[in-house]
Amino acid sequence: QKEVEQNSGPLSVPEGAIASLNCTYSDRGSQSFFWYRQYSGKSPELIMFIYSNGDKEDGRFTAQLNKASQYVSLLIRDSQPSDSATYLCAVSPDSSASKIIFGSGTRLSIRP
């Protein structure tokens, strides 16, 4: 079992709709959770982080964490073509991110 699992996609979503990206992790003691966006040929860019159960909103992005279910998700509202990218879920065993384990990423495509 992979430590951080994501559906590879591609996930196709119409422009203006909500894109929902999901991630599960195996280490129940994980403390920090991150979402990175990676455009083709570029390095990852941090877009969201969450430490506590519940929802965290930042602009069009909402991260959701459920530690009991070992599940973290990212919602993108009012999806734009510029949101088309690969989204990497990342999990750290501690709060200081001494080590981060990345999922393989979900490729999101926003169709006009």
Place this chain on the structure above:
Amino acid sequence: GAVVSQHPSWVICKSGTSVKIECRSLDFQATTMFWYRQFPKQSLMLMATSNEGSKATYEQGVEKDKFLINHASLTLSTLTVTSAHPEDSSFYICSARGHSSGGAHLNLPDTQYFGPGTRLTVL
């Protein structure tokens, strides 16, 4: 804040040569830097973790004598690919984590901040 640079952004070299890649944290001190490799359509693979002033810790399967890492200061780490071969062609990305320098508190989460990557092509 939390800007990480890498140099060069791309390099093409002949098989058998060595290539050095630099990773710098520009506005914070990076106590720890990480080196990743990413092949096309695959996820990031951690190669090694380096702490300033000490030897790097390599992931299983990564040859430490081939991928030399030096973390000489709190803002600079280098990765040298020695005797590069075509199978070493990849996208090499560094990341850095640490605390803000100069007394300024960037109010950023403890996480890794990535450099823009270096695309290595070995002919």
